[in-house]
Amino acid sequence: MNLTELNKVAEAMVAPGRGILAADESTSTITKRFGAIGVESTPISRRDYREMLFRSTEAMAKHISGVILYDETIRQNAKDGTPLVKVIEQAGSIPGIKVDKGTKPLPFHPNELITEGLDGLRERLVEYRGLGAKFAKWRAVIDIGPGIPSYGALMTNAHALARYAALCEDENIVPIVEPEVLMDGDHDIDRCAQITAWVLNTVFEQLFYQRVPLEGMVLKPNMVVPGKKSPKRASVEEVAEKTLRVLKAAVPAAVPGIAFLSGGQSDEEATAHLDAINKMGPLPWRVTFSYGRALQAAPQKAWAGKADNVAAAQRALGHRARMNGLATLGEWKADLERKAA
Ligand code: 13P
16 A cells, blocks of 8 residues: 555545546446436446546646546547547546446345445455556444444445445555435434434544545545434525534545535535535545536536537536635635526
């Protein structure tokens, strides 16, 4: 392990004004997204769509520090034959790879999931590094509901995250450690805060036991928000304040950066929350975005699978990337959204 190099990559992933584009949807997830815009999902249409994102020169050069790829994409070439990994690098961004193998039901834990993919992971990391990946991602999913999460499910997922992170760093790949507390339920913001605190404390305990140097990783947590079906909504300031309270108590300052997932928040909500959190600085770590839906919803809609729409879709991604870039500095204003609309 070369911790100096890992730390350099981690710092670059969370550099001021920049954040991560999560473009690592599994084939079934991207097929669902394409279905919503009337596009058939084939290896070529998926390649064309992602090539369009990675060739959004302005967004990539200025605001996208890294791109998380799916196994299919890291092996694909652009239309002109250039590997997509090279397209990303030439745009000034860092390629990364999702390495977990998705979730399965956890035995004897009804309605709870475990993320799989540890077997053979070292060998896969070596291969991905050869293909150009400098960082990786593993997502654990924790749902909130009656009687869940359980300690067993939470601890097992945290343990897997820590095993993954240790293997990554040992193979000189920066691990994005992603324990996602879902926002699907009807729970209020305080229950989300309580569970997120429990999850993060357990994750850092397991990282400690696996002897993972925190300087070489990036944390990708959820924000503290009410469940989507909760009648009790929270203001932007309340989300920022409660998110920071939990993070400050659970995330050691040795972690270079925190890159939030968007988790089903609207584009503008995800930006406003990130901005409000950064306005409450100075913070012990860099705080940025690692958004999938909140960066891609607008370009997907603008693109709709038509070559004629590529420029409009790239402008849509450019706008969201710029808004989120400003939010990493606490310099976003709602006015900027309206002017662009
Ligand atoms: P969302 O921002 O759409 O939640 O996706 C981020 C991600 O990578 C989830 O694993």
